[in-house]
Amino acid sequence: MVLVVALIQRGSLQPQTAELLSAGRSLADSEKQPLHAIVLGSKAQAFAQELIDRGADKVHVVEHQALDNFNDELHAQAVGELAEREKYGLVLLPSSVAGRALAGRLSVRLKAGVAAEVSEIAQNGTGLKAKRYQYGGNLISELNFGAPVKVVTLQAMVFPRAESKPGRSGEIVKAPFQPAASRIEFVSYQPEESNDLDLGAAERIVSGGRGLGTAEGFKLIRELAGAIGAAVGASRAVVDSGWIPYRHQVGLTGRSVRPKLYIACGISGQIQHLAGMTSSGTIVAINTDADCPMMQMATISVCGDINELIPLIVGEIKKRKGHA
Numbered sequence: 470m471v472l473v474v475a476l477i478q479r480g481s482l483q484p485q486t487a488e489l490l491s492a493g494r495s496l497a498d499s500e501k502q503p504l505h506a507i508v509l510g511s512k513a514q515a516f517a518q519e520l521i522d523r524g525a526d527k528v529h530v531v532e533h534q535a536l537d538n539f540n541d542e543l544h545a546q547a548v549g550e551l552a553e554r555e556k557y558g559l560v561l562l563p564s565s566v567a568g569r570a571l572a573g574r575l576s577v578r579l580k581a582g583v584a585a586e587v588s589e590i591a592q593n594g595t596g597l598k599a600k601r602y603q604y605g606g607n608l609i610s611e612l613n614f615g616a617p618v619k620v621v622t623l624q625a626m627v628f629p630r631a632e633s634k635p636g637r638s639g640e641i642v643k644a645p646f647q648p649a650a651s652r653i654e655f656v657s658y659q660p661e662e663s664n665d666l667d668l669g670a671a672e673r674i675v676s677g678g679r680g681l682g683t684a685e686g687f688k689l690i691r692e693l694a695g696a697i698g699a700a701v702g703a704s705r706a707v708v709d710s711g712w713i714p715y716r717h718q719v720g721l722t723g724r725s726v727r728p729k730l731y732i733a734c735g736i737s738g739q740i741q742h743l744a745g746m747t748s749s750g751t752i753v754a755i756n757t758d759a760d761c762p763m764m765q766m767a768t769i770s771v772c773g774d775i776n777e778l779i780p781l782i783v784g785e786i787k788k789r790k791g792h793a
């Protein structure tokens with residue numbers, strides 16, 4: 470049976486939860502089994518129906534203050550105790566820092582096979598099969614699991630989000646929890662100060678790469694992003710060069726994104742960048758090299774110099790909006 474771990478982050482369900490529920494639902498359906506979820510924290514009960522609306526058949530609610538802020542040890546204890554008691558065969562987790570930390574601890578506790586950042590997962594006749602990028606995205610490996618219990622983190626933004634059907638019926642049960650002594654103490658939460666739109670939630674993203682030439686080039690990217698209400702993304706090459714902070718990086722070792730519109734400016738489209746954005750709706754590439762991978766895979770490829778083209782595009786947008 471499949472258990473989805475729904476983590477609460479700053480008072481809301483972690484955004485990837487809807488993706489975990491859709492992947493979990495297909496796996497449960499293929500085994501003709503119900504889908505279960507666990508939600509943790511003193512306000513966990515408030516999220517139980519939302520999990521049912523999005524496909525869970527039964528939700529275990531672990532209400533305890535000790536679980537209000539992520540604590541590797543206590544979250545692993547709560548999920549582990551339930552997984553052992555109910556004998557779940559597969560535990561699905563998000564690919565967030567918390568999800569990955571939990572996966573390691575749970576796999577040891579449950580003596581489970583563990584796979585991280587999985588981009589495809591399905592049951593076939595012989596068991597559970599998964600796929601994930603490896604060696605910096607140069608290989609896609611296929612995984613079989615030798616152990617009866619499996620713990621898997623799913624790559625973000627790759628699986629569809631489960632739709633909500635308000636009022637769907639399901640069972641909500643309270644799970645007992647007595648926290649063990651923990652060596653971890655939550656001290657405080659300090660959000661990063663930034664006016665930037667969040668990449669994960671953005672419907673439009675304008676990303677810049679080494680083709681910008683210098684850090685100053687991001688002024689162009691910000692102008693275009695501002696004109697269309699987009700978030701600003703970046704390739705690793707420019708993050709490593711210190712042109713823009715890491716939180717903007719898209720790709721295998723950055724964020725996975727799925728906006729309706731992704732505009733890649735001066736980005737060649739190496740596999741590690743593509744790994745984080747190929748699920749975008751419409752992909753526009755602006756590049757001087759018509760043969761680079763990004764231009765080859767884009768929905769619309771514009772061959773030219775970004776320094777000339779972006780000001781023209783921004784001018785045209787402003788004109789049409791009546792601002793110039």
Ligand SMILES: Cc1cc2nc3c(=O)[nH]c(=O)nc-3n(C[C@H](O)[C@H](O)[C@H](O)COP(=O)(O)OP(=O)(O)OC[C@H]3O[C@@H](n4cnc5c(N)ncnc54)[C@H](O)[C@@H]3O)c2cc1C
Binds near residue numbers: 678718739758
């Ligand atoms: C383990 C590992 C993990 C990685 N993770 C990531 C990741 O998460 N995200 C990521 O992005 N990369 C990642 N990389 C790095 C990746 O392999 C590439 O090096 C990187 O994506 C290249 O960035 P880029 O496209 O900006 O630069 P380049 O590959 O140098 O491309 C620059 C592009 O700009 C174009 N250009 C130049 N001048 C202009 C101009 N005036 N106008 C228009 N176009 C112009 C060029 O034609 C070229 O296509 C990873 C690599 C490894 C090994």
